[in-house]
Amino acid sequence: MKLNPLFPTVETLAINTDLYELTMAAAYFEGGHHEEHATFELFARKLPKRRSFLIAAGLEQALHFVDNIRFTKQAVDHLRSLDVFKSVRSDFFDYLRQFRFTGDLYALPEGTVFFSGEPILQVTGPIIESQILETCLINCINFQSMVASKAARLSLAGKGRSIVDFGSRRAHSLQAGILAARASFLGGCSGTSNVLAAQEMGIPVHGTMAHSFVQACGDEKKAFELFYQVFRENSILLVDTYDTLAGLEKAVQIGHDIKGVRLDSGNLAELAFQAREFLDRHGYQNTQIVASGDLDEERIHSLAMADTPIDAFGVGTDLAVSTDAPTCDLVYKLVEVIREGRTEPRIKTSQGKSTFPYRKQIFRKVGKEGFAGDVICKWDEEIKIPEGAEPLLRKQVENGRLIARVPDVSEIRAHVQEQLSQLPSSFKLLHSVEEYPVQYSDQLIKVQRELTEMHPHSTTI
Amino acid sequence: MKLNPLFPTVETLAINTDLYELTMAAAYFEGGHHEEHATFELFARKLPKRRSFLIAAGLEQALHFVDNIRFTKQAVDHLRSLDVFKSVRSDFFDYLRQFRFTGDLYALPEGTVFFSGEPILQVTGPIIESQILETCLINCINFQSMVASKAARLSLAGKGRSIVDFGSRRAHSLQAGILAARASFLGGCSGTSNVLAAQEMGIPVHGTMAHSFVQACGDEKKAFELFYQVFRENSILLVDTYDTLAGLEKAVQIGHDIKGVRLDSGNLAELAFQAREFLDRHGYQNTQIVASGDLDEERIHSLAMADTPIDAFGVGTDLAVSTDAPTCDLVYKLVEVIREGRTEPRIKTSQGKSTFPYRKQIFRKVGKEGFAGDVICKWDEEIKIPEGAEPLLRKQVENGRLIARVPDVSEIRAHVQEQLSQLPSSFKLLHSVEEYPVQYSDQLIKVQRELTEMHPHSTTI
Known part of the structure; x- marks a missing residue:
């Protein structure tokens, strides 16, 4: 009798995902949108209860996924056999067979402290590719960030x-x-x-x-x-x-x-x-x-x-x-689309789930007392960068090719220690009442306000 | 650069475990105890909060593990290289290389409703083998039972x-x-x-x-x-x-x-x-x-x-x-040892963690209103079995060989539906206040009391 251990494997990575990633992919393909570029960002809408900071982790496994995702013949045959795909043209399945991620990926180095609203991973590339990555990217980063954050709390305690x-x-x-x-x-x-x-x-x-x-x-x-x-x-x-x-x-x-x-x-x-x-x-x-x-x-x-x-x-x-907070509830949201050479901002205005538009960068101020507040701005925005503030998102993948050096676990662990030493004590309490200051740039706030006012009646964004 | 996805594989099953399973194994081996037979049982000490029943799940993956656990040369070489094993004789590593599970395994069929204290899986065999299985068995059954139970609650709701x-x-x-x-x-x-x-x-x-x-x-x-x-x-x-x-x-x-x-x-x-x-x-x-x-x-x-x-x-x-209860907290406990042909009961008397001795069986009474209470008794105890009550633990593995037919997911799902239809409504409420009656046999209670009285001063059990 064949017993199935249900192990994930490199061959099944592409279909170890939510069906809707692939139905949307088919629709992008059929609509001729699949080569349009877009940017998605991964972030926590709010911090889990009792957390006053989180630690980014899981990037190595996420990069392995991005580097190795392929649709095998077996996977494509399976998709073809599903009733939902019955009207989809054969070209789409051919496309899947030669699928590779060809875009860019930026991320906070593993072990970096982050807060709600901050993009910790950013994918820019053909929209169909960036969309297909969603489920696995969230899975990789959400779980390990949750555990790393819990471990930091335990260690501090x-x-x-x-x-x-x-x-x-x-x-x-x-x-x-x-x-x-x-x-x-x-x-x-x-x-x-x-x-x-x-x-x-x-x-x-x-x-x-x-x-x-x-x-x-x-x-x-x-x-x-x-x-x-x-x-x-x-x-x-x-x-x-x-x-x-x-x-x-x-x-x-x-x-x-x-x-x-x-x-x-x-x-x-x-x-x-x-x-x-x-x-x-x-x-x-x-x-x-x-x-x-x-x-x-x-x-x-x-x-x-x-x-x-x-x-x-x-x-x-x-x-x-992480019993008291068994998820970081990370989400992966579309923030801009490049259409006919023009960058168009994207937001959701769903009740309680609205987002900020545009591809972003984070700058962290560091003062004598350590971390002194973050600024989230538009990627190419000309802002007055606080002295000594470094951009937190770093390029990991360029045109589908891994370009960053992936540190080993001891280096990452040391980075966490260094990060925590710079995080002011009031945010390291078990029950912190203060919220670390994270500020959106004027331009982001302005565009978000404009877009929100345009919706639900506008159909132009 | 080599990126490690950290996938479980059949080759690494044996060392995807807690180190202490292997240090104890070495000590059993060195002490000549490794061929002594013992029985371990898997159960929930208490039901997770807000749960009035649980559903057993994950057996297929557990059986895959039991059937396939092997110590590869690479795994054994790794163990040998660990400082903690430096004084362990080479025989032990040779033993690991030819390791197979050779004992018996009983379990509730997947999809069976169970309650706290009830053994849902039971391993009888050489103690060293039964001990080595611990971590993976808990892992397989704990997670899926948790999710299946959550799904049942959601469906009832x-x-x-x-x-x-x-x-x-x-x-x-x-x-x-x-x-x-x-x-x-x-x-x-x-x-x-x-x-x-x-x-x-x-x-x-x-x-x-x-x-x-x-x-x-x-x-x-x-x-x-x-x-x-x-x-x-x-x-x-x-x-x-x-x-x-x-x-x-x-x-x-x-x-x-x-x-x-x-x-x-x-x-x-x-x-x-x-x-x-x-x-x-x-x-x-x-x-x-x-x-x-x-x-x-x-x-x-x-x-x-x-x-x-x-x-x-x-x-x-x-x-x-399962946000509100992200574990079933299943434990795997030694309940008896067979030494020189004699079956010796085993218990823990640790504060708040005491256990019942002896290998057990569960009988479930079924009345006109459905499930009407369970009796947990000693495996070979002569009790008056309530009319129509069937033993719940069924043999899955005999002398290391899988003998049970493993049902497919639709059959198991139907079994769950049938089980829930027999569970009286009062235990299916979202916030049940009643506790399903589970009774220990007179003999189990008597032996547990005797052994508890003997401890901590006795050293004979």
């Missing part, structure tokens, strides 16, 4: 203590587990439990033991001894299968060089103080205390504020699914 | 109206998008927007158009005309890019056979009534109204209760990430 990703089992699919390991490392975690992610990216890998090991051995002491016999100074002993303090008593009979003990239940603050005192008293000053078990940034913050002697936190579900 | 999965862009990875399409169809959705999922599983695929298409064409009327020219009676026109009623006015100039119009913003209830009246008045009685835009079961329930004339709902984020 931990005040320097290590946070380790334990989320693979609860991540939404096997791929989500690997991507979550990547994004959480970028965001500030010190490692992951996922062996494959570690192998693929050189991320430090961590692991202890499960309760089942203690239960299986039938006796905590025997379990600890066996584990220590194999792993020596790398041993981290899980002490709470039955009674934590009784577990600790056994741990201190094992060997002074054990690396750590892990607490996974109960009152972690109380237990950690007791454990530290107990370990120290028995000469285990170098033994670390690792805590896990339904942790989130609130609990970690409380534990860190109380100076609880916990050296590292293992965070599973809350990190890999 | 919609009172017979179609719910379509639009979640691929916000799913946590490309794979999560495909799996969410599968699980949501099982749970009751009528289709998906994901073309690949549709191709792989024969799920109906749906799509309309995006605002960008209307914006790009520069004029709603032109956009509608072009789309209709290509898609005729399959055309669903998005009418809210600027002003919904003005959009509708243009839609009724297109052709009486258009399939539908889509509303994606604003007051959906009000707009749907206005749209229905307007469409009917213009002779578009057969034109469907599709609604989308940040929908969840609460909003759909309100719209359905008000008899809003909406024929189908497109649900994206809320379905694919």
Whole structure:
């Protein structure tokens, strides 16, 4: 019997998408619009709840997609077979078979802090191509940005203590587990439990033991001894299968060089103080205390504020699914169309979902206190650029060819640290009440107002 | 430059896992325990918030994993290179190279309704093998069960109206998008927007158009005309890019056979009534109204209760990430070990995380009103089985070989419908206050009590 693991593959990238990307593509093609150039931008309409900043992540996987998207014969045959495409001419399917992305792509470097309304990725090229990229681009950037932002919050809450990703089992699919390991490392975690992610990216890998090991051995002491016999100074002993303090008593009979003990239940603050005192008293000053078990940034913050002697936190579900905000709700919107050599602005005026027109650039002011406000302007607008402000969107792909160097995860992680060091403290609070100042340029505001006034009655934009 | 998409593959299944599964495996091996048999069970400690039942899903992918897990040379070489394994003898790595799962696996058929505490999957076999499966099994079943349960809630809330999965862009990875399409169809959705999922599983695929298409064409009327020219009676026109009623006015100039119009913003209830009246008045009685835009079961329930004339709902984020409960928090726990021919029960007594010992079976009573309560008992316990009660856990894998027929998605979907029809209404409310009766057998309660009393001081279990 053929069991389908439903793995994504490079061959199926093009149709791992929403049908409407392809129906619109067919309509553009039939209407002769497919070579008209357009710009789409990816951004967050508003920040998820409790977030005062986000961290851009997932660009490497997005670039892989853009570089490798092809419609295989099998995919095109499948599309042809769908009732909805029955009146579409054969030329369109021939077009798909030779499809390549030939446009330009700009993006914030991975690890850059961003705020609502800011385009973090921008695609300029034939409208049919830029449209077809939509679903996968959102998918790649939305998830990893969500996890990287969560990891940054957890790390800030931990005040320097290590946070380790334990989320693979609860991540939404096997791929989500690997991507979550990547994004959480970028965001500030010190490692992951996922062996494959570690192998693929050189991320430090961590692991202890499960309760089942203690239960299986039938006796905590025997379990600890066996584990220590194999792993020596790398041993981290899980002490709470039955009674934590009784577990600790056994741990201190094992060997002074054990690396750590892990607490996974109960009152972690109380237990950690007791454990530290107990370990120290028995000469285990170098033994670390690792805590896990339904942790989130609130609990970690409380534990860190109380100076609880916990050296590292293992965070599973809350990190890999970002429980309190399981999406960044990124959207990918058309902002301009080039028609007969003329750049025409585009907006939506749908209730609660209106957008700013034109291809944009972001400039970030940096003062003595760090980031001091962003300005979003029209791409080619002549504005007075604040001194020292650098444009944030950088060219990644030119005429369909990757031109940027793709940094490795350690470089990106360092960039995040540098970014966070420049973000003023008031925006790094767990419950920030201030909003980082993001300003639209006069020209953007003017054009948006004009276009909004023209709609719904105008049909010219 | 090599860009890494971080796709899961069949070759990397074995190390797409938490490191501790492999450190424990090494310790079992070194301790000579690896051939001892044990049983692990997968279950939800408690139901996620607002859930009064869950639907088991993801078994096909779990079985694929169990059937295909192998440690490649590359994976083993990587493990060998890790500092933590430096003292592990070479025999263990040789063991991994020839690793196969050789045990038995029982599970609820996909689509079965289940409740907290109930083992939905059970692995019996050499402890080292059963342990190594943990992370991937949880990953496969947890995510799809979460989405299938969400889809069932959405479908119940919609009172017979179609719910379509639009979640691929916000799913946590490309794979999560495909799996969410599968699980949501099982749970009751009528289709998906994901073309690949549709191709792989024969799920109906749906799509309309995006605002960008209307914006790009520069004029709603032109956009509608072009789309209709290509898609005729399959055309669903998005009418809210600027002003919904003005959009509708243009839609009724297109052709009486258009399939539908889509509303994606604003007051959906009000707009749907206005749209229905307007469409009917213009002779578009057969034109469907599709609604989308940040929908969840609460909003759909309100719209359905008000008899809003909406024929189908497109649900994206809320379905694919189950926003209000983005995990089922399934756990995989050791319940017994067979040592020297004797079956020894195993429990955890960790605070708030205690478990029931022994390999179990579930019997579900079915009365005239449908499901009438479950009994969880010891696998071989002689209990008075309620009349007509069938054992829920079915053998899927025997001695490592798949023996069950794996149903296709339509069969599973029908099973879900049948299950829901038997679940009494009080448990199908959006905010159920009643708890479905699940009873543990006398023997399980007795043994759990005895073992709990023995701990933490006993070391014999």
